Amino acid sequence: MRTAVLGAVLALVLVPLAGAVSVSPAAAAARPGVKLSDSEAGTGGSITxxxxxxxxxxxxxxxxxxxAVPSRGVIxxxxxxxxxxxxxxxxxxxxxFSKRLPVTAPPRPCPCVVHVATVTGEKAEADAxxxxxxxxxxxxxxEEGGxxxxxxxxxxxxxSDGLLTWFGSPPSRTLVLTVGNVGTDPVKNPVLHxxxxxxxxxxxxxEQEWRGTIAPGRKARLELPVELPAGAHGDYTVSLKYGGKVLAEQPWGVGRPWGVTVFWILLCVVVPAAVFRVGMAVVDRVRPRGSTGWAGRHRGLRLPRLTRRAPRTASAGGTSRDTAVSPAPALPWFTPGRDPGPATNGQLSAPHENGPTTQTREGHT
Structure with a gap:
């Protein structure tokens, strides 16, 4: 009886373990892999x-x-x-996935690989x-093995960023860190990425090569230059890799080059104004000689004099002609330099009918 119970308990314990062991190979087989339809081809062809x-x-x-080789990656x-x-x-x-890839000679000599890597999300890569x-x-x-x-x-x-960076110059920094050799062999002239x-x-x-030797148990200070393209801005991440392993990552926030924006705004304002002034100067130069220039026409505006013409009158021959109307004579009592006479009851009055002026005018009539 005890033997049967013990066998049942062992079966309950070992069955899940066996299932877990059987899943491990499947999980290992799920690693990213790449296969090629041809291992060799010339430029101008294509492979799957x-x-x-x-x-x-x-x-x-x-x-x-x-x-590059799969064991060391792409140098x-x-x-x-x-x-x-x-x-x-x-x-x-x-x-x-499966897709055709054109064969093109890379910028570096072989050994060559077909490198496949993720663009976004979790990083993964594989080489063939x-x-x-x-x-x-x-x-x-x-590569030193130990x-x-x-x-x-x-x-x-x-x-730090300077004035030229504010106007779109490439931002640059120096990646500084201290590394130590924890292996058994010295590291000479390590090639870092x-x-x-x-x-x-x-x-x-x-790829950047650090010139020097780091003995086992020793440390060294690395200073590696990092530069971004001109006009770069936003959030960046600087990484350091050695021997296929990422050693360090450092975020880098790059500000927007506002000087470039200000420059274009000023350019959009100054250039049209300059073109307008040049156009006005050309117009003033090519205008006829007898006319007044643009600046003179707008400096002071003179209105033409208006001449009053008399109505048309019929002549003896039956034709009409224009007669110029002379300005109305000034009234005698308003003639300049003449006194209109004493006022009556504090008011000025018109001349009497029998006055000298009236009599003279009637005599002429």
Missing amino acids: VSGTGWRSGALLMMLVCGR GGTNSCANADGRAVTTDASGG VFTVAGHPVEPLPK GRLSVLTEARLDG VGVAHGVFAPQWE
């Missing part, structure tokens, strides 16, 4: 790239890269790849060995 084990709905970029990052002829592909619901027919082949730089670098202090970015990522995009890696 297929993959499995990727995240569903992930956006991937496929590139032909030189100076120099995407600077060693034919970026202009890359292809983007989106994985299906099961994490697989590929040979570009007719492309030169050079050996890769030697030396390992580890970051001892937190990385930081030294430097400095990557810059904008927002959620994958970093663009650049």
